[in-house]
Amino acid sequence: MTPTRVLLADDHEMVRAGFRIILGSQPGIEIVGEAATGAEALARAAELKPDVICMDVQMPDMDGLEATRRIVADESVTSAVLILTTFDRDDYLFEALGAGASGFLLKNSTPEQLIDAVRVVASGDALLAPAVTRRVIERFGAPVEKSTAPVTPPAALETLTDREAEVLQLVAQGLSNAEIATQLFVGEATVKSHVSKVLQKLGLRDRIQAVVWAYENRVAVPGG
Template sequence: MTTTVLIVDDDELVRIGLRAIIDAQPDLTVVGEAADGAEVPPLVARFRPDVVLMDVRMPAIDGIQATRHLLATVAEPPRVLVVTTFENDEYVYDALRAGASGFLLKRARPTEVVEAVRVVARSDSLLFPAAIRRLATAYGPSGGCDGLRRARLTEREAEVLRLMAVGLSNSEIAAELVVGVETVKTHVGNVLAKLGARDRTQAVIAAYESGFVTPAAG
C-alpha cells in the first residue's frame, strides 16, 4: 500500500530535496507541492494525500494557520507533519497543539524523513516522544487534571495513555500489559474518543497540559 504525500514549503530547493527522498521509496509517493499554506486546502481536496509535510514558517499563511484551517474544514483530513529548522521552537509546539501529528527537522537524514512519514501515516506510535516532552516542559501550560477527570478514563485506559506518552507503539504496549494488540487498539481508540483527540499526539499533549502526565515522568 502506497502512502501519498503533499509537500508544502516556500523554499523550492527544500521541496525538490524532499520529493527526491520520498519518491525514492517504493511505498511512498509525492502527489503534489505547494509554496504557501493558502494552497493547501484545494490541493488536499484534489489529491487526498495521506500525509502533508508542512513548513512551520512561511511568509503568508504559516504552517500553524494552515494546519488549523485544514483540520477544521476538511472532512477526514490527512496527517500533518510539520517541518522546522529548530526542534525547541514554540512554533512547533503551537503546530502540534493546532493538530499536527508530529514534526521533522530540515536537517534530518533521508532515512529519518521516510521513517517519520511512515510513523505518522501508521499513527500507531508517537513520533519523537522525548522531543515532545521537552516542548511540553518549555511551552505547555501547567494545570490540574480536570480535563482528564472529565474524560473518565478507566484505570487501564489511563495506563495506556501513560505508555503512549513515553512513545510505546501499540505492539509494545501490548507486550508491556500482556494483552493482545487488538485490545490495545480498542483502548487507544477509547482514549482518543474520550479526550476528543484526533490522534495519539493530541492525546499525549492533552495529558501533559492537564498535568496527568508530567514532562519529568513522561
C-alpha cells in the first residue's frame, strides 16, 4: 500500500516534533517534509506534492490561511490541507473553509484524532466533526429561519435524483456516511457513491462545501 505522504507546517519546532512522532509511528503514514513559515509551506507543497499538509494558522511571512488559499488554487498541487490551531475561533474556522481546507482540528485533540484526521482527508473526504457542522449551520442557517419569502430552488438541485437530494440534506446535518447508511437502510459504499455524485453534479470539492452550499441555497432548514 502506498503510504500517505504528509508535510508538517508549523513555526514551533517542538510542535512539529510532536506531530512527527505521532504520525511517523503509524503504519501507512510518511512524513516527507516540514516548514516553519507559510511561505516555506507553499514552496515545500509545490516541491514535494504531499498527500496531506498539516497547516498551522499563525506563522511568520505568510499565515497558514493564505498559504492554504494559494495551495488549493495551484492546479499542480493536489494536497489536502488539514488546519491545526490552538485557537478555537470562528473567524479562523470559516476563513479556513473558505480557503479550501479539507479539515479543521484543534491542537488539544488527542493523538488518535490527529491520526484519524490525516487519514480522513487523505482519502479525499473532509473532516467535518459534529461541533464544526453545528457552527456552520449556525452561520449559514440562521437567515433561513428568519426568512418567510418564497425560495426558488437552485437549478443545480434539479440535476440530483430524489435519493441524492435526500443524502445531501443528511450530509448538511453533519451525518457521517455510516450514519446515513443506517438511516437509509443501505450500504455505506452506496452512500459514498451518492455523496460523490452529489459533489460532482453540484461542482463541490468536499462535504464541507456541501454543507455550506445546502444552507446558502436554503436546501436544508435547521429543525426542518
